[in-house]
Each structure stands twice: as structure tokens, then as C-alpha cells.
Amino acid sequence: MTYALREAVAAFRRAPVLTGLASSMVGLALFVVGLFALAAYNLGEALHLVEERVEIVVYLRDDARNQEIELAHGELSSLPEVQEVHYVSKEAALENARRDLPELGEVFADLTVNPLPASLEVRLRPGYRTQEAVDQVSALAAAYAFVEDVAFGRDWVEKLFALRRVAAVTVAVLGTAFALVATLIIGTALKIAVFARREEIYIMRLVGAKDGFIRRPFLLEGAMAGFLGGVLAVLLTYLTFRVVYAFLFTLEWIPTPWVVVGTLAGVAFGVLASGFSVRRHLREV
Amino acid sequence: MIHLDNVTKEYARGGAALQDVSVHVRKGEFCFLTGHSGSGKSTTLKLIHMAERPTRGEVRVSGYSSERTPEREVWKVRRRVGCIFQDFRLLPGRTALENVAFALEVTGTPASVVRARAQRLLAQVGLAPKAGAMVHRLSGGEQQRVAIARALANDPVVLLADEPTGNLDERATRGIMELFWEINASGMAVVMATHDLELVRLYGQARVLELDQGRLVYDSARSQAPAISKATT
Numbered sequence: 001m002t003y004a005l006r007e008a009v010a011a012f013r014r015a016p017v018l019t020g021l022a023s024s025m026v027g028l029a030l031f032v033v034g035l036f037a038l039a040a041y042n043l044g045e046a047l048h049l050v051e052e053r054v055e056i057v058v059y060l061r062d063d064a065r066n067q068e069i070e071l072a073h074g075e076l077s078s079l080p081e082v083q084e085v086h087y088v089s090k091e092a093a094l095e096n097a098r099r100d101l102p103e104l105g106e107v108f109a110d111l112t113v114n115p116l117p118a119s120l121e122v123r124l125r126p127g128y129r130t131q132e133a134v135d136q137v138s139a140l141a142a143a144y145a146f147v148e149d150v151a152f153g154r155d156w157v158e159k160l161f162a163l164r165r166v167a168a169v170t171v172a173v174l175g176t177a178f179a180l181v182a183t184l185i186i187g188t189a190l191k192i193a194v195f196a197r198r199e200e201i202y203i204m205r206l207v208g209a210k211d212g213f214i215r216r217p218f219l220l221e222g223a224m225a226g227f228l229g230g231v232l233a234v235l236l237t238y239l240t241f242r243v244v245y246a247f248l249f250t251l252e253w254i255p256t257p258w259v260v261v262g263t264l265a266g267v268a269f270g271v272l273a274s275g276f277s278v279r280r281h282l283r284e285v
Numbered sequence: 286m287i288h289l290d291n292v293t294k295e296y297a298r299g300g301a302a303l304q305d306v307s308v309h310v311r312k313g314e315f316c317f318l319t320g321h322s323g324s325g326k327s328t329t330l331k332l333i334h335m336a337e338r339p340t341r342g343e344v345r346v347s348g349y350s351s352e353r354t355p356e357r358e359v360w361k362v363r364r365r366v367g368c369i370f371q372d373f374r375l376l377p378g379r380t381a382l383e384n385v386a387f388a389l390e391v392t393g394t395p396a397s398v399v400r401a402r403a404q405r406l407l408a409q410v411g412l413a414p415k416a417g418a419m420v421h422r423l424s425g426g427e428q429q430r431v432a433i434a435r436a437l438a439n440d441p442v443v444l445l446a447d448e449p450t451g452n453l454d455e456r457a458t459r460g461i462m463e464l465f466w467e468i469n470a471s472g473m474a475v476v477m478a479t480h481d482l483e484l485v486r487l488y489g490q491a492r493v494l495e496l497d498q499g500r501l502v503y504d505s506a507r508s509q510a511p512a513i514s515k516a517t518t
Binding site: 002003014015199200202203204205206207208209210211213214 | 334357359360361362363364368374376378387388390391392393396435436438439
């Protein structure tokens, strides 16, 4: 193993341009994946924030009794889909309207009777903010006799869920495509690096080195190129993140596990690509 | 030690490179393998170090049979056979010493003895003073000596040389040939492929095998009338 490690390091010293180029190509390929991950993560976060605003408002009839309201409050709160139920009295509704709609201040000031109904605002748990859950909880709430109406901004919710489906498919398709392109680029870069040393493989075979012994330094070299490429990709992605954050708009940095997985993916690609290339050359002698 | 029994080698493109060749090279023997280009000399050497397998027949080298040695165990054969080529096949960007040490390292020689042994091998081929020189700065003859030192690294029983003097001038050729004779005198068999008939004549005491279109047409160990002299007189 000492020999393999020494030779892998020596390969960087003997052919710095070639190994540097291979690492850079791995880095650039993973950088594209990193940018995609940054965009996908922030898109997911944005959708998540919007989803948090999905709320079902159950408007109550003016003649609804407190006992009935409390019963409904308890029943709705106990549903697995429901995170919390908040009661908004007629007075609170008017107060909210005055605060949220200042342009209608005069209208509200002239009122002798409060026309706004009391309501139960139902928020869903994360993971249940789906079209099905919204429909199900709305139907349950609408079944109460003292309920005037149930609103959840049907059009808006439908659009949101459609957008989420499109985003999920886009992320999956583009993610796969980017990963494939990165795999091809990394594979080609390391194939070139191994090809440049095919004579070395030939001579090793000729003098009686075992295949495993021949393979080891190349696998290590692939792992090192993959790791360096991974680190380069993380640095470039982080640089882009800082620039976008400073000059364009606010966004969030991708979670650390994603960074670790990305870098490890570089190492794994490096090892696999080198392994396949060496295997091909081993068959030549 | 080396047995070729009714060996035929055919390629999918290019037809038969060797046809029904049977040869036995004994321990410590010096053999010239001669013939025109394409006569099957290089193919014969490749079959001996098992870079190629015969289409029919069997090759046995120091107890290893082409029929019973799987690809993953070819390294065992390679350690019994030293190979030298016309184009030297040295690793550029490394010194003479590193090129020889490389053969020792990759075959698992303990690191503590690699350097001393590589230096001894270079001394054996007369290149001790050039141990630290980068191989691309050495002359053709010197590079071939490095290749010979590398081929001797694992104490092979036979040295296979494919046109080893093809790229060398007369003086360097003489030096390499003398080295081969010294190595052979120590008990190691040498099989040297060459189309240089002058060289073959100059070292008349060696066994001569002549190939023509893949067939063994002359073996000096069996015949009294060398085909070479007939062909060239």
C-alpha cells in the first residue's frame, strides 16, 4: 500500500498538467452538479415556505354555539393531518381586516354591525400539505351544521401543487442528466489520465506485477483526483453562492451532508473510472 | 525449459502467424530466431511470455502451460521470463535506477533491498555511473542496457529479446551482444529474434531457428545445412 500511495502521489508530481487537468475536469463536472444542487435546494426551500402558508379557513355561522365550536376545534385538532387549529372570533376578524386592509379603513369605521364571521384557521402538518389532505380536512369541516363555508384558495393551492409536481419532475430529470454528463466527463478525464500511463501498465504486466498491485496506485490516483475535483467543485459552488447572495438575491447554502455526499461522489467516480480504464489496459498484454 | 508443441497461432484478421511449430529450448541455451518481417518471430516471443495464447498446440515455460495457466496467474510466468524490445520500453521521466527499481518494486521486492539490487543490476550491465541519469538523456545502447538490467531484475530463467539491436549502431550492437553472451554464460537461456543475418553469422556457436511465413523451416540443432547461408549466398 505504501508503494501504491507513493506512486499515486508521484503521478501528480510527474505529470502535473495531466493530473491537474483530470482533477479540474472532475471539479468542473461536479461544479455543474453543485450549481444544480444549489438551485434545486433553494427551489425546494421556496416551495416549502409557500406550502407552509397552505391554510384551511372554516367560516362559522353567527348562530354557532361555543360548545359546538369547541367540539369542532377538538375534533379537527385531533386529525393526524392537522398541526394546529386557531379560533378567530368575529371581533378578531374585524381587527385583522382593519390591520391588513387599511385602504378599506373608512368602510370598517362606518360599520354598525360586524359583518365578518368567526372562523377556525386550520394549519396542516408538514408532509400532509397535499391536495388530498386539504380536500379531506375541508370536507370534514364542511360537514358541521354550523359551518357557513370552507375556504382554502382552491385555485392557488392547485397551482402550488402543480408547480411542486413540475419542480419534482424537472429536478429528477435534470438531476439525472447532469449526473450522467458529470459521470461521462469524469470517466473520460480519468480514462485519458490512465491512457497516458498505459506504457507503465504494460511494463508492470511484463515484469510480472500482479493485477491487483498494478490497479492500486491508479485507483488511489483516481480517488485523489476525484477528491480534489470534489473540493474544487465545492469551492466554486460556494463562490457562486456568495456572489449571487451579495449581488442578486438571498438564497441558502446547501446542507453539509449534500456537500459531503457530492465530494464522496467525486471520489467514487474517480475510483470507478480509473478502475475501468486500468482493467481495459490490463487486457492488452 | 521452453516447449512449443505443434503450436499454431491464428488471428481473426490476418490469418495464421504461426503454423504447427514445435521447438524445445533447453536451459542455458542461446537461440537466434530469424526470418523476414512477418515470419512469426515476435508472435513466438509473445507466446512464450504468454501475451498471446496459441490457437492450437501448447506452450510450456518453466513448468507453466498455456493451457493450464489462467490469465490472473500469468504474472508467475512473467517473473521467469525477462523481455527486451527494439524500442527499449523504458518509463520516461525516470532515472535509469528508477526504471530498474520499478521492476523490483512492482513484483513485491522488499523496499529495503530494492535500491541496492537495482544498483547491482546496473553495474552488471556496465551502467553504474549513469544510475541517476534520466533515461531519455541516455544513448540508445545505454537505454537498451537499462532495459536488460530491468529484464534481469527478477532472476528469470530465460531472456527474450525482440530485435534488441534494431535501433542501435554497430558499436552499441556489439556491446549489447557481448552482454547477452555474458548473461548466457551465467546459465540463463537467451532467445533473440533478429533479421540481422550478419549478427547470426558472427555468433555462429548459437542455435539458429528460422521462421518463414509462420513455419519453422530451419533448426541448426537438427540440420547440418543452414538455410540462412543458402538464402544469403
